[in-house]
Each structure stands twice: as structure tokens, then as C-alpha cells.
Amino acid sequence: MRAAVMRANDAPLTIEDVKIDSPGPGEVLLETAASGICHSDLTVIEGGLPFPPPCILGHEPSGIVEEVGAGVTDFAPGDHVIGCINRWCGVCRFCTEGRPYLCETAYLGRPEDQGPRLTAADGSPIAQFANLSSFAEKMLCPERSLVKIRDDMPLDRAALIGCGVTTGLGAALHTVNIRAGSSVVIIGLGGVGLSALQGARIVGAGQIIAVDTQEWKFETAKLMGATHCVDASDGDPVAAVHELTGGGADFVFECIGLVPTVEQAVAMTGRGGTSVLVGVVPITQTVAISAADLTLQEKKITGSLMGSNRFRFDMPKYVEFYLDGRLKLDEMISARVKLDDVNDALDKMKKGEVARQVIVYD
Numbered sequence: 001m002r003a004a005v006m007r008a009n010d011a012p013l014t015i016e017d018v019k020i021d022s023p024g025p026g027e028v029l030l031e032t033a034a035s036g037i038c039h040s041d042l043t044v045i046e047g048g049l050p051f052p053p054p055c056i057l058g059h060e061p062s063g064i065v066e067e068v069g070a071g072v073t074d075f076a077p078g079d080h081v082i083g084c085i086n087r088w089c090g091v092c093r094f095c096t097e098g099r100p101y102l103c104e105t106a107y108l109g110r111p112e113d114q115g116p117r118l119t120a121a122d123g124s125p126i127a128q129f130a131n132l133s134s135f136a137e138k139m140l141c142p143e144r145s146l147v148k149i150r151d152d153m154p155l156d157r158a159a160l161i162g163c164g165v166t167t168g169l170g171a172a173l174h175t176v177n178i179r180a181g182s183s184v185v186i187i188g189l190g191g192v193g194l195s196a197l198q199g200a201r202i203v204g205a206g207q208i209i210a211v212d213t214q215e216w217k218f219e220t221a222k223l224m225g226a227t228h229c230v231d232a233s234d235g236d237p238v239a240a241v242h243e244l245t246g247g248g249a250d251f252v253f254e255c256i257g258l259v260p261t262v263e264q265a266v267a268m269t270g271r272g273g274t275s276v277l278v279g280v281v282p283i284t285q286t287v288a289i290s291a292a293d294l295t296l297q298e299k300k301i302t303g304s305l306m307g308s309n310r311f312r313f314d315m316p317k318y319v320e321f322y323l324d325g326r327l328k329l330d331e332m333i334s335a336r337v338k339l340d341d342v343n344d345a346l347d348k349m350k351k352g353e354v355a356r357q358v359i360v361y362d
């Protein structure tokens, strides 16, 4: 099969012929249907999230089951599925208390005696990213990284649910409890931010203020439920939010992962409000926060990991949200591209020229 391989950090991915193994116990072989290109793929390429090359990125996939391994009971050939970077063991304390997205088995790969799932033409192993590696024509995944969805859900839009939509929508629906009428700010209107924004609308938020540096994103944001838009490239966005909300918002979602915008998020949060950190700041960087500001105004800060998901339950529900018109995904896709165009697509994302791009496989 053909795949885009990361051979080194900060270099273009190379399109190569890669061998994929047959499914072992508990594994499922998929024909990849589509893969969203997520900002975290770029973060790995740039070294902000450590993952050693050679590897195949891509972690926002949909696919069709081709073959299942021994003991797989939840899937059969022909099933339409979404893949998720989380997987769960079912027995650890996080799984049993209902927070499987915190399960620490998430990235455990294949047992060593089974050999690698992915191999280069010269026989050397290629690492699989998050048990998925969807920048490839096929995927070999643990069954617990997958969820079956309705056959009538278009697979290119289903792919978006695999990471960005679940991360953003889940942050608004699960990580915090937004009450109807609450004021909400979304900083960063990529796939993740636009999904958090829609989550705020779905739960009945009052003011929904969309913040970005790219003015062209505001049209989409309004279509998805933004009541106000703030251009962060023009003046102080913190002052603008304080003005609009009369002193700060009830909930502020940082959906980029930059130190300055995390600081802005906390500053935009009002008395008794909550800052929700959704974007992943590179692990080498730290953020300065005034502790007294938190105490004296009882502000809260929380991280949100992958939308606090229970994806086997959430993703089919998000599919229903799309099919009943509540979740807008068509408008989120800026372009459908081929695997060969992946480097160009990553460049466009780096420049902030696109909402979501999806690789569609034949």
C-alpha cells in the first residue's frame, strides 16, 4: 500500500510503498476511506510532540473493515468505522470510573513477538502513530481503537469526528458543564475550535464569541453559531471580550495551543468562570499565570483531553447530530485532497489558510 512516511522532523513526508501485516488477535485491517489532517500531525513533524521517525502520521480516520483477527467480535468485513487515538482496557481505575479517555493503555502497541504492523520496502519497521497511521491506504488497528457507525454517514465527514470534532465538541459537552445562557469564548477557529463552538451552541450558550487572527474564518464561525467575532490581529482581544461580556466570559476555550493565547484565555475568563485548555502547548513550554487572579476571582482552569470522550458512545451520537442537522461538518471542510498532496496541505495548515482538509482515498 502507499503511505506518507515521516522520515525526519521538519522535512516533507515521503510517499512510499509500505507493507502492512495481516490482523493478529484483537486487530482489524481497514481500507482507509478518509483522513482529516489535524494540527497535531504538524506538531509531531515540528517536534512539539515527541514521536520518533520513521513513522506514519494521520489520526483522524474513517474506513471500511476488510479483515478481522482472532477474537474480534465487534466488527465484521464491510463495517464502516471511525478510528480514535484513545483506546481503553476496561479494567483500570479510569476505565471503571467512566473516564476511559484517561486510560493509560492508549498507546500500547503490538506485543513484540508479533512483529511490526508496518514495514518499509527494505524490511525495516515503521512506527504506527496512535495505533492508527491514517496517512496510508490501509490501517491495522486494535479493535478498541475503532467504533462502528451508520452506513449512510458520508465517510469523508465521518473522519473529522475521529479527532478534531470529538476534541472540540466534547470539551464543550463533557469536560465542563455549560449552563444555558452562559457566555462562551472560542479562541482559534480551526477544526477543533469550530467544533467547540458548535458544542456551545448545542448546549444553549448565550453569547458565543469567536476569536481568530484570520478574518475570513468569521463567516464560517457565524454559520456555526457565533454571535460575535473578534479579530485578534486588530487590537487587544482580551479587552474586546471584556467589553462584550461586561467583565469576562463564563467559559473560554483555548483551541490553538500557544502560550500567549492560553494567557489571553485566562485573562478573558470572568469572575467565577472557567478557562478550558484544549490546544496542546508544546511540552517544552510553560505558561505564566497569576495565582492571585485565580483565588481572588475564583477562576478555574482545566485541561480537556480529547473531549473527555467515551468514543464508542460519543461518536455514533455525533454522527446522529450531523445527520439531524445540529452538527455542521460540510462547512468545515476547506478541501478534499489526495495522499500525494499531503505536504502541500500541511503547508496550508501551517499558514492558517484552511479550516479542515481531508485526504480522500479511492
Ligand code: APR
Pocket (backbone or CB within 6 Å): 037, 038, 039, 040, 043, 164, 167, 187, 188, 189, 190, 191, 192, 193, 211, 212, 213, 214, 217, 232, 255, 256, 257, 258, 261, 278, 279, 280, 281, 349, 352, 354, 355
Ligand atoms: N489568536 C487567535 N487565533 C489564532 C492565533 C492567535 N494568536 N494564532 C492562530 N490562530 C488561529 C488560526 O488562524 C487557526 O484558525 O487558530 C486556528 C488554529 O486552527 P488549526 O491550525 O486548524 O488547528 P486545529 O486542528 O483546530 O487544532 C488546534 O487543538 O488538538 C489541539 O493542540 C492541538 O494544535 C491543536 C489545536
Ligand code: ZN
Pocket (backbone or CB within 6 Å): 038, 039, 040, 041, 059, 060, 163, 164
Ligand atoms: Zn488530532
Ligand code: ZN
Pocket (backbone or CB within 6 Å): 088, 089, 090, 091, 092, 093, 094, 095, 096, 100, 103, 104, 105
Ligand atoms: Zn483502562
